[in-house]
Amino acid sequence: MGRIIINNTIRFIILIMLQVALFKNIGYYNLATPFPYILFLFLLPIGVPNLLLYVIAFLTGLTVDAFYDTIGVHAAACVALVWFRVFFHKITLEADVINSFETPLWSEMGFKWYSTYILLGTLVHHLALYFVEVFSFQNILYTLASVGLSSIFTIVVIFIIGILTYKRKSRLGN
Amino acid sequence: MINSYKFHRRLKIIYSDENYIWPRYRKELLLLYRVLVKKRNEVVNMRNLWLFLVRYNAFFWFILFFVFSILLVVRNNNFQRTAFVNSSNVLIGFFYEKSNSWKSYLALSSTNEELALENARLRQKLENYIGKDTLSSAHLVDSIDVDRYQFIVAAVVNNSIHQKSNFLTLNKGTKDGVELGMGVITSNGVVGSVLNVSRHFSTVKSLLHPETKISVTLDSTADAFGSLVWGSNTDSRYAMIRDIPNHVKVYKGQAVFTSGYSTLYPKGIKVGHIVETGITSGESFKEIRILLTTEFSNLSHVYVVKDRLATEKIELEATNNDNG
Known part of the structure; x- marks a missing residue:
């Protein structure tokens, strides 16, 4: 249990640091910006109670907001992400996995x-x-384009991080 | 929780024993029965509601947290009040300052060059005052204007150009005399206005923000005023000028200056050059695209403009509104 908390804290610090020091300055105008800090929320242990999950997501969002000067925007997005996470876990995982404190890693889940x-x-x-x-549905195509391009960007970065840590993980396992 | 089976059986016994209690207390018993059934239904309903909440707790937590976040967003958009969670916060300002102290080395030579160029320009200006015969030029210098503005040098410790709303963080705060709403300029253009101040840091609403509007004028026709907005929302090098009347003639390459109407910026700071004039919005005003002289992607040092006469001017103008 203690190791899970320490691992997640380290992951949080590293991902937030990377986000605000590196990925904040990368982007194609404001059409595509990567937000790989959400990997932290993806990789929280499966069995975390819902309320705690939401509190963690909200605080993570607020931390990023503080650096981006957009109070509430990332918090709202992170909360939405956690809702999806709970829903997705519920429909895809078996009961014994849901109650375990496993980290949903690439190497573990396939x-x-x-x-x-x-x-x-x-x-x-x-x-x-x-x-x-944006807070409006004007220029909806432009917004959707940014959503699509940024998603691709974020996913690519997350998978690169996944590949890098995957190798290290399997070597430790052997 | 009342066990429903036992409950009904007990009531049945009371009802069936006709000789004993039923005829005498018929009315009272009926009343009691009704009250008990009502109580039981209430308990069952409460339990069902509770089960419903537990079953869909993820959704309800989501609604709660999401609405709270949206409230934060709306509140922050409507009022420019000093929120605790922004990058003028000591902790975050400190982080940005540290990371910037590394990054600034990379831009050291270009920053130096820029400062040297500005020095040269200022020296040139100074020559005009010193070298000239004071008898002939004395009347050109308004002593009120000379002393009106004070410039506070600040280093940019955080900057963004890729967002929809962009902000900067400066390493000067109330300790150094920075106040809310002050204008921020560089040696070759405008940057924005101060949005939040803490003791050691301040955040700046950049020109690259949909709400920023700066009063500007064209060089040859001092009677035409427009407002400078970012407009494009994508490219940090370009901005738009709105509200220039259609009859005013403009040409490509024409310089654009601040008008000095607001207390934010002194008059006559170069803002940019016109690159596109043919944009008409179908109304009686022109839309003009300009290339900004400020390089937002490469800001290192800026000046916060302190207008000594700001409060006087604002107070005087406020009396107009009272009468009107």
């Missing part, structure tokens, strides 16, 4: 499950993020 999880979750997060940020 590529098919993991990729669906990341793909849909990123889409939900970015949809919420961009629509809350």
Whole structure:
């Protein structure tokens, strides 16, 4: 249990640091920006109680908001992402897995499950993020384009991180 | 929780024992029965509601947190009040300052060059005052205007150009005299206005923000005023000028300056050059696209403009509104 908390804290710090120091400055105008910090929310242990999950997501969102000066926008998007996460876990995982404190890693869950999880979750997060940020349905095509392009960008970055940590993980396992 | 089977059986016993209690207390018993059934139904309903909430708790938590976040967004959009969670916060300002102290080395040579160029320009200006015969030029300098503006040098510790609404963080705060709403300029253009101030840091609403509007004028026709907005929302190098009347003639390459109407920026700071003039919105005003002189992607040092006469001007103008 203690190791899970420490691992997640380290993951949180590293991902937020990367987000605000590196990925914030990368982007194609404001059409496509990667937000790989959401990987932290994806990789929280499966059995975390719902309320705690929402509180963590909200605080993560607020932390990123503080750096982006967009108070509430990332918080709302993260909360939406967690809702999707709970729903997705409920319909795809068995009861004993849901109650365990396993981390839903690529190596643990298999590529098919993991990729669906990341793909849909990123889409939900970015949809919420961009629509809350724009706060209107004007220029909806432009907003959808940013959602699509940013999602691709984020997913690519998340999978690159996945590949890098996957190798390390399997070597440790052997 | 009342066990429903036992409950009904007990009532049945009371009813069936006709000789004993039933005829005498018929009315009272009926009343009691009704009250008990009502109580039981209430308990069952409460339990059902509770089960419903537990079953769909994820959804209800989502609604609660999401609405709270949206409230934060709306509140922040409507009022420019000092919120605790923004990058003028000490902790986050400190982080940005540290990470910037590394990044700034990369841009050191270009920053130096820029400062040297500005030095040269200022020296040139100074020559005009010193070298000239003061007898002939003394009347050109308004002593009120000379002393009117004070510039606070600040380093940019955080900057964004890729967002829909862009902000900067500066390493100067109330300690150094920065106040809410002050204008921010660089050596070669405008940057934005101060949005939040803490003791050591301040955040700036950049020109690259949909709500920023700056009063500008064209060089040759000092009687035409427009407002400078970002407009495009994508490219940090270009901006739009709105509200220039259609009859005013403009040409490509024409310089655009601040008008000095607001207390934010001194008069005559170069903002940019016109690159596209033919945009008409179908109304009696022109839309003009300009290339900004400020390089937002490469900001290192800026000046916060402190207008000594700001409060006086604002107070005087406020009296107009009272009468009107």
